Amino acid sequence: MERRITYFEDVRADNTEATFSLVRERLKGSAIEKVVLASTTGATAERAARFFHEDGIKLIVVPHQYDFKRDVNPFPRDLATKLKGDGHEVHFATMLFHADDFYGSTSPTQMANLLRCFSQGVKVCVEIVVMATDGGHVTRGEQVIAIGGTGRGSDTALVMLAASSQHIKRLRVNEILCKPLSPLNIDEVLETQKR
Numbered sequence: 001m002e003r004r005i006t007y008f009e010d011v012r013a014d015n016t017e018a019t020f021s022l023v024r025e026r027l028k029g030s031a032i033e034k035v036v037l038a039s040t041t042g043a044t045a046e047r048a049a050r051f052f053h054e055d056g057i058k059l060i061v062v063p064h065q066y067d068f069k070r071d072v073n074p075f076p077r078d079l080a081t082k083l084k085g086d087g088h089e090v091h092f093a094t095m096l097f098h099a100d101d102f103y104g105s106t107s108p109t110q111m112a113n114l115l116r117c118f119s120q121g122v123k124v125c126v127e128i129v130v131m132a133t134d135g136g137h138v139t140r141g142e143q144v145i146a147i148g149g150t151g152r153g154s155d156t157a158l159v160m161l162a163a164s165s166q167h168i169k170r171l172r173v174n175e176i177l178c179k180p181l182s183p184l185n186i187d188e189v190l191e192t193q194k195r
Helices: 015-027 043-051 077-085 107-116 120-134 165-170 186-194
Strands: 006-008 034-038 058-062 143-148 156-161 172-180
Touching: 006 015, 015 043, 015 143, 015 156, 015 172, 034 043, 034 120, 043 058, 043 077, 058 077, 058 120, 107 120, 120 143, 120 156, 120 165, 120 172
Parallel strands: 006 172, 034 058, 034 143
Antiparallel strands: 143 156, 156 172
């Protein structure tokens, strides 16, 4: 089997449209019914809902958990209600790779840092698929496409077999559709978010 991977040379919010187009291309003729999407402020979720409106895909949107770095969650409640009304899901839950203090171990950070060697978006995609499976929005073993990014927007898309945090060894990344060519470490990611 031969598949194409797109590498983005620059980390920019305008990679989002190209990422969505690559996902749409991969969805054609496939049995994949769900796209798991990271969206912090709701802007990427709104854009995805418009973009995939005619594709018959169910979006599982995973924003930041409540009380993560801010007193108020930046994802608007009215947008969550609208997306649910349109047949999508919005899942607020514990961000698994940010739970060191809760578990008393550094394993979540170590896993996150290892995945960031591929890209921040790869880390995000793995995390949100596990979170969506834990929340019952995706079934263990179900093939989905996960979309994540670096800073703002989307620049990474993976075809994955879902698994929950209880069965993490069953999680699979089947295909990389796109990702940044030169991944950023977490400090560089935080710097891009300030711009």
